[in-house]
Amino acid sequence: MTNVLLIDDHALVRAGFKAILEGEPGFTIVGEAENGESGLRMARSLRPDVVICDLHLPGLSGLEVTERIRQSMPELKVMIVTVQEEGPLPRRLLDAGAHGYVVKACERKEFIHALREVSLGRRYLSASIAQRLALESVNAPKGKSPFDSLTARELEITRMFCLGRRAVDIAESLSLSPKTIATHKTRLLAKLGVGDLVSLSRMARAYGLFDPNVE
Incomplete structure (x- = not known):
């Protein structure tokens, strides 16, 4: 059984994640938080297997949450689910230790597949993000951001x-x-x-x- 912690400031989004996971075998939601600070506290006390985290949160950002989790709780896996596809943030999150980066527009099937991959310790990127990362050195002005x-x-x-x-x-x-x-x-x-x-x-x-x- 994979224990999952949800961190997203929108209650409707968290409800959507819960509705998806409650219909899938092998996953249990052990907690949910509306900001990074409370999410970190819950991660420390609950020790979930996977943290599903939004990128843009009030207070600590998803990037900061990822960095702190990977520094103090390296056994936990972080999957970012966000609307942000472009820019340096996907690369920064992967460098910070995130195992997954999925866009909120993805299909239910991809979301579940990504979560299963992350729970096994594998990296997963939405196809659009993987393509952007592969081409970023070509598309970005003067290369490195x-x-x-x-x-x-x-x-x-x-x-x-x-x-x-x-x-x-x-x-x-x-x-x-x-x-x-x-x-x-x-x-x-x-x-x-x-x-x-x-x-x-x-x-x-x-x-x-x-x-x-x-x-």
């Missing part, structure tokens, strides 16, 4: 700024102080060699860091 230099937290803050979020709102969402957000902003702009948020947004769009139509 400059966003590879950012930390998980800086990537999440960058995404929020590019989606038009105000610093005070980002601080509240991530449970940080506005001063901390300002410090992150200064550092990430310096790392990327841009002078303002407009230039940052243009660069992020060019490298597929975020989809302006999806928050």
Whole structure:
């Protein structure tokens, strides 16, 4: 039996995962969380076999959750299920130790297949993501993405700024102080060699860091 923990901030999405897994033999949902912080606490106490995690969460991002799980609980396997297909995040998540990366638009059959593969310790990528990763060096301007230099937290803050979020709102969402957000902003702009948020947004769009139509 594979014990599964769900981490997604949308109750309807979690309900959908539960409906799918309850009809499949071999899986048991041992818990569900609506943000990264509570998800990590549950992972530590419940020790599931697989954590199904959204990428964009309030507070800790899916990338940060993956990094912390793999650092402190390396036996746990993480499968990211998200709408984000483009940009450096799929590669960063794989580098962080995620076993699977599946798009939410996938069919039920693929979702179950991916989960079974991940539960066995194998890597699984949706076909569209695997193709993008294979072609990223060709498609990305100047090859390697400059966003590879950012930390998980800086990537999440960058995404929020590019989606038009105000610093005070980002601080509240991530449970940080506005001063901390300002410090992150200064550092990430310096790392990327841009002078303002407009230039940052243009660069992020060019490298597929975020989809302006999806928050």
